[in-house]
Amino acid sequence: MxxxxxxxxxxxxxxxxxxxxxxxxxxxxxxxxxxxxxxxxxxxxxxxxxxxxxxTKEALVCAIFEDILLEFERVSDEALEGEEVGQAFVAFLNTCAVMQAENQGFYDVVSRVGSQVITPDQSARFRTAAAGPLKRAQAAGVVRDDLVAEDLLQIFRMLGPTTREFSGGEPVDHWPRYLAFLLDAMRPAAATPLPPRPE
Amino acid sequence: MxxxxxxxxxxxxxxxxxxxxxxxxxxxxxxxxxxxxxxxxxxxxxxxxxxxxxxTKEALVCAIFEDILLEFERVSDEALEGEEVGQAFVAFLNTCAVMQAENQGFYDVVSRVGSQVITPDQSARFRTAAAGPLKRAQAAGVVRDDLVAEDLLQIFRMLGPTTREFSGGEPVDHWPRYLAFLLDAMRPAAATPLPPRPE
Amino acid sequence: MxxxxxxxxxxxxxxxxxxxxxxxxxxxxxxxxxxxxxxxxxxxxxxxxxxxxxxTKEALVCAIFEDILLEFERVSDEALEGEEVGQAFVAFLNTCAVMQAENQGFYDVVSRVGSQVITPDQSARFRTAAAGPLKRAQAAGVVRDDLVAEDLLQIFRMLGPTTREFSGGEPVDHWPRYLAFLLDAMRPAAATPLPPRPE
Amino acid sequence: MxxxxxxxxxxxxxxxxxxxxxxxxxxxxxxxxxxxxxxxxxxxxxxxxxxxxxxTKEALVCAIFEDILLEFERVSDEALEGEEVGQAFVAFLNTCAVMQAENQGFYDVVSRVGSQVITPDQSARFRTAAAGPLKRAQAAGVVRDDLVAEDLLQIFRMLGPTTREFSGGEPVDHWPRYLAFLLDAMRPAAATPLPPRPE
DNA sequence: AATGAATGAGGCTTCATTCAT
DNA sequence: AATGAATGAAGCCTCATTCAT
CATH class of the missing domain: 1.10.10.60 (Homeodomain-like)
Known part of the structure; x- marks a missing residue:
């Protein structure tokens, strides 16, 4: 049958x-x-x-996000394999920024409506995919220890608006500067005690 | 006048x-x-x-933003007067975050459509209000020197999404953690060379 | 008192x-x-x-029309006094056309909504003012005899649209040609039996 | 095709x-x-x-006018085929007047806003449909030679207001009288030199 | 007596979704 | 199974007229 x-x-x-x-x-x-x-x-x-x-349109958005999530997981996997741990991690974040810069819908999902549109399962996978490279980087000592997977997602969300800057109607890529800025905060040396995530 | x-x-x-x-x-x-x-x-x-x-609806949005801008300028002025420069600067950023956290519309203006909805004049005043506290903090040596007013606006925009986190339909305030995180990047000691802003 | x-x-x-x-x-x-x-x-x-x-707005329109009517009556009176009867009559029609050409609102009243906006009294005076020059011209033999005052008003209305021609957004004055054309129909020699006005 | x-x-x-x-x-x-x-x-x-x-509403108006235009073209074609040239031409004008008399919207298009609401193509077809019967009538010597297609359209427009007469709220058909009047002007015998159409 | 504030029906248009073909 | 037709609520805005100040 x-x-x-x-x-x-x-x-x-x-x-x-x-x-x-x-x-x-x-x-x-x-x-x-x-x-x-x-x-x-x-x-x-x-x-x-x-x-x-x-x-529903929402379902379609979910499906598209699924695709993006698959790519994100692929990118995450690659970040687990490079020789240079720090470099791989930076490349990972870089790719995440590019994904938002080149995909308005992805940016929308991530930073805005999205939170209420993707499934809990997708949310969890997103978190997991972020966790891998983070942990590897932390294990290698290139990223401060007090960050958790959720934090990396938030860093990702923080990158979002920096990929959306316009100057006289035309988009400008300012985000590399702000990715570098965020990386400065991620270094172990920069660490000061952070307020804990509630609950 | x-x-x-x-x-x-x-x-x-x-x-x-x-x-x-x-x-x-x-x-x-x-x-x-x-x-x-x-x-x-x-x-x-x-x-x-x-x-x-x-x-026009846009005019209404502008007027509301005007109110917010006035408050923002007031907050900025206060940040210029506190005894403890560093503390005043942190309080400034903190208030900015609260303003976004408590005001979805403000968050919208700042991080999304807003760029095309507020007047150039308002945009300029926003930048100016951000510049004051920043320069004072830099002069006092509590903030790295390679940041400019635009950067502070971007930091403001980066805070936005962190004020929009939901957990099961209810909003949760995670943003203090990410403000602290961003502050780690702003310290002179954390500074590494940043890619310049284009143009 | x-x-x-x-x-x-x-x-x-x-x-x-x-x-x-x-x-x-x-x-x-x-x-x-x-x-x-x-x-x-x-x-x-x-x-x-x-x-x-x-x-009411309608009352205002009436009042304005009253003004125009006064001018129209003045023009009508002038048409009763010239030496050359035919020439005076043509000048009368000419002035009427100019009044429509230069006054969009007058054209509106005359040819469109107007019929339902001016008072019966004004309507009657309009007719009377048209009748004078017409009768004089008929008496002098320069206009066919089978036309009545109402007809002259209709001729006036016919002139209206010819004063509203546009060519690529800009108004063009075609109406003198059509006034001449209508004059050809008004000459006694051109007369053929006309269907009577109903009622 | x-x-x-x-x-x-x-x-x-x-x-x-x-x-x-x-x-x-x-x-x-x-x-x-x-x-x-x-x-x-x-x-x-x-x-x-x-x-x-x-x-768009405009598109709807265009479509309705298209229907009317098709009918107008049909009527125009018929006017090219009758035995009695003069009679056919009169019937043509008669039908045009009826169309305006029975259709306030058509009258609007023709005499008012219309110029800016129908397409240039429709405008051209309208002119063409008017030209055929005119030329035939001129060739047969029943209409004066100094009229061109545009003039016939203007005659059509002149008919408009005469189809809009009201007497105490009720419409009255006065237009046949004015069509006859206009026909008097169209006869070769009535012709006097007309001012040319500008440009 | 004059002002201009307030009203609210009505105008055109868009869009996610349902349903007949 | 596929299509695209139909729906109708919602969106922004205008304007003649009434009414509080």
Whole structure:
């Protein structure tokens, strides 16, 4: 029974992929406020098809975030393998910033509405993916010990607005300066006692 | 010097204040996307009354931001006068964070759409108000020298998302931890060369 | 008793005149759709004052039309006095066209909403003023005999749209051509039997 | 050649027709200023449905005018085929007048705002449709030679106000008299030199 | 007596979502 | 299974008129 490959399933999968591609692009370019119609149009499918695969716009956002999360996990894994621990960690943060800089929708999810849109499970995976490189860096002594995974997520969120600076209508990349600034705070030598995270 | 604005009639002033109060509350609670009708309803006035004082929603946002800016400038002035320079500077940043924490609309203006919604003049005053305490702290040697006013605004923006954390629908105040973290980066001892701001 | 000149009456008259002046200009430039607020502003009075003198916007339109009607009657009188009857009649029509060409509000009253906005009395006077020059011209044999005063008003209305032609946003004066055309129809030699006016 | 528009789905076509019918009726009865909501209500559809077919009220007006233009072109074609050239031409003008008499919206388009609401293409087609019967009538010697297509449009516009006469709230059809009057001006025998159209 | 503040219905348009085809 | 049609609440804004000051 299981062996039957239903041919329509293939179509469905293709359409799903199309929608995801279109949504990825649209969200990246225009943010989460982009219309459902626009996404369907870009995907070359009807709105109904889109809603068949994703019961709600929120679900679509979740799915797109899932993709991004997968990439984030990939990036996190890479950060666990480099020779130079410190360099790998910096590269990790750097990539995270680039992801926000190049993806308005991702920035939206991370820093704004997002908190109420992604699933608890995704939230947990996000935290886990952040934890790995952090712990490795801490073990190597290049990052202060009093930071936890949640903190790294917050640092990530702090990077967000710095990737959104505009100067006369045109975007400017100021974030590398602020990533460097944040790195200054992450060094063990900079550490002063932090108020604990509540609860 | 004084803009020649004749004082509003008593009732008008009262209603204007009501609208501003309602807008302040509504923006603070629900962000800039709150509807004009909702604000008018909260103020207990008709939509037309609101539009008499503020020809556009944007103008209303500007006016609310103006109020906040005045408070911000007051806070900035206070930060120039305390005995303990370092302590005054920290208190300054602290107040800034509280302002964002308690005001979703302010957070919106600062970190999001805001750049395109407030006037250039307001933007400049915001920068100026940030510059004073920063320079004083730098002169006293408690803050690293390579930071400029724009950087303090970015630090302000970085604080934003940390004031927006939710845990199960309820807001939680994590931001003091991240303010402390950012302060670690601001200390002269933490300084490493930063990439310059472009242009 | 009657001899007392109440000083406030003078103010009132002045304000009334101001409003009329402003309305005349505003209606002439922008048509009847111009806002009441705009008129009050131009007059330098409050909206309430305007409404004290004219209970309704329609009443204001009537008053302005009254002015125009007075001028129209003056023009009509002049047309009764010239040496050359035919020439005087043409000048009369010409002036009527100019009045519409230079006064958007007048054109509006005449050709559009107006019919339902002016008083029956004004309507009658308008007709009477048209009748004089017409009858004189007919008596002199320069205009066909089967036209009545109402017809001349309709000819006047026909001229209206020809004074409103635009070419690429800019107004162009095509109406002299169409006045000449209409004059061709008014000559006795051109006459063929016309369907009678109903009622 | 054919614009590749896939045929509308049955229900969509039905609703589109309903909207057009409702708009036609509403515009005809109440003019172009009738509200979009009113049209949707008459059509028995939601406002959104209307906006799906016509992205803007202006577009709806254009579409209605398109229908009228098609009818006008049909009428124009008929005027090219009758045996009696003069009679056909008169019938043509007669129909044009009826169209305005029965359709306030059409009258609005033609004589008022319309110039800025219909497309340049429609404007050109209107002119072309007017030109055919005119030239035929001129070739047959029943209409004076110094008239051009634009003049016929102006004659059409002149007819407009004559179809809008009211007597005590009720419309009265006076226009046939004025059409006859205008025809008197169009006869070759009536011709006197006309001022040229500027530019 | 004059002012201009207040009103609120009405105007056009957008968009997430449901549902008939 | 796919489509796109339909919905209607909500959004921002205008304006003639009434009414408190």
């Amino acid at each position: 299981e062996a039957h490959v239903r041919p329509l399933r293939a179509d469905a999968a293709r359409n799903r992929a199309r929608v995801l591609d279109a949504a990825r692009t649209a969200f990246a370019e225009a943010g989460l406020d982009v219309g459902v119609e626009e996404i369907a149009r870009r995907a070359g499918v009807g709105k109904g098809t889109l809603y068949r695969r994703f019961p | 004084e803009a020649h604005v004749r004082p509003l009639r008593a009732d008008a002033a009262r209603n204007r204040a009501r609208v501003l109060d309602a807008a302040r509350t509504a923006f603070a609670e629900a962000g800039l996307d709150v509807g004009v009708e909702e604000i008018a309803r909260r103020a207990g006035v008709g939509k037309g009354t609101l539009y008499r004082r503020f020809p | 009657e001899a007392h000149v109440r000083p406030l009456r003078a103010d009132a008259a002045r304000n009334r005149a101001r409003v009329l002046d402003a309305a005349r200009t505003a209606f002439a430039e922008a048509g009847l759709d111009v806002g009441v607020e705009e008129i009050a502003r131009r007059a330098g009075v409050g909206k309430g004052t305007l409404y004290r003198r004219f209970p | 054919e614009a590749h528009v896939r045929p509308l789905r049955a229900d969509a076509a039905r609703n589109r027709a309903r909207v057009l019918d409702a708009a036609r009726t509403a515009f005809a009865e109440a003019g172009l200023d009738v509200g979009v909501e009113e049209i949707a209500r008459r059509a028995g559809v939601g406002k959104g449905t209307l906006y799906r077919r016509f992205p």
